[in-house]
Amino acid sequence: MARWVTVSKLLHHINGQTRRCHSSVLTSGRKYDAIIVGGGHNGLVAAFYLAKAGKSVCVLERRHILGGAAVTEEIIPGFKFSRASYVLGLLRPKVYDDLELKRRGLKVYPRDPSSYTPLHERNWQSGYGKSLILGPHEDQNYQQIAQFSKKDAEMMPQLESLLGRFAEALDHLLDCPPPDIKKFFSTGLAGKAKQLSTVGPLVKAASILGKDFPQFYELMTAPTTKILDRWLESEPLKATLATDSVIGAMMSPNTPGSGYVLLHHVMAQMSGVRGAWGYPEGGMGAVTQFMAQAASETGAHLFTNQACSLVSPVKIILLGDKNEAVGVETEDGSRLYAKTVLSNATADTTFLKLLPAVAVKSLPDFKANPNNRKDTVMPHHRCTIHLNCEKTQLLEEAFRQASAGLIPDNPMIEMTLPSSCDPTLAPPGCHVALFFTQYVPYTRADGRSWNEETKTEYGNKIFNIVEEYAPGFKESIIGYEVLPPPELERVFGLTGGNIFHGSMSLDQLFISRPSPTQPSPFTPIDGLLLCGSGAHPGGGVMGAPGRLAALSS
Known part of the structure; x- marks a missing residue:
């Protein structure tokens, strides 16, 4: 009989009763290969890949609706809102294809144009434009930018091309787990050889960057304003671009490393167009509902807090004799067991509460x-x-x-x-x-x-x-x-209200996300993995953290 111990404040509560979204009934003592706490988009993606691999999977969502922060809700009668995420672009193509989201009915409206910056009338100047409208058409962008600076109109395509090459180089890192440097130095030759295989994407990224690596390093470490000031001179254009360097981050464009957040948003893709974003028909909740459909059809059991009277909020993660995760316990004392527990909660919630x-x-x-x-x-x-x-x-x-x-x-x-x-x-x-x-x-x-x-x-x-x-x-x-x-x-x-489950600053990226002591999806607790935005490669509706956690289970 295992010696059960608890990790207090380890997971957020799944408030209220859970609703059965699958034909299975959630009962105390049930055993699964994997339990996923949190039915956000990454949790659903992880559930799909695990179930597809033939594993029994249970997803527990604290709210009445699946999707986490990517949901559509009718807050005002007749009006449907994407409450905490609003455009789609970062979703990894591999996830999009594997879950067959297009076949399932996901329709996305590409935005053309994509960015509009009206100037307040106090900033109107004779001979200059009253607004800046940008989109996918280079000639139209030239005309718009030239209202404020012909030099900027000529430089902008070069800057976009450079950022595009940077985004292409990082593509390979988004779909692969980061190397575990700590494990590399603490294992034998066989373990070292296995860890070396995770370095391949880094080598490929470096080969793509080539002579551009110094500029890439500068973008990653310098304030966004330093980069933009070197390339451009018109404030409306610089300020418009700078907004992408601070979205979801408590930093300013003058903060060192804010350039990466800019690049993170440049990595968006829509219909094969780099840097493009779109509106999913039915709101962002449509994306996660189709993900839930894919996971359920593959065999995953999905539960929300409606309808199943046998389940109360999750209170703790259960640890076994070797301090490995072996399941969860709810507030009423019911227990669900699993070989692996995946947390789609924030790292802070997962480990401290x-x-x-x-x-x-x-x-x-x-x-x-x-x-x-x-x-x-x-x-x-x-x-x-x-x-x-x-x-x-x-x-x-x-x-x-x-x-x-x-x-x-x-x-x-x-x-x-x-x-x-x-x-x-x-x-x-x-x-x-x-x-x-x-x-x-x-x-x-x-x-x-x-x-x-x-x-x-x-x-x-x-x-x-x-x-x-x-x-x-x-x-x-x-x-x-x-x-x-x-x-x-x-x-x-x-x-903390952080939509990315943690800062997207350099000290919390790649091998340091969420902590430099343990790269995700793994945690110091055997059998416990992070599958949310607090794990590599970070925030946004990407699906990559969920996929990587599932493949690592």
């Missing part, structure tokens, strides 16, 4: 690019819309204020209108607007908590800013939801 969504009755009408007719979708409505992005300095100022616990005077705003492409998200004539805003402090310096009053205040602040660019926007609002960092933590289990 602001996105407003708006329903509107009309499209925003931007001063910089007025609508031709009421309710007519303009090209820039399909873009990621950048507000308070006329100058890179605005991003730095917002970062400094939030770091001091203050609500920024001019928060960076990324606004999307997915219903401009996907009519299934809102009633006819109405639209859904999603806002990703930075930077927002988890703990406020004024001592006030994040409650309905402070969330409403913040929402109004964002809406007032949009109103300055697009008069009439506030009047069009039917309803909205605000998710500050503590709410992202409570609802989706995102520790």
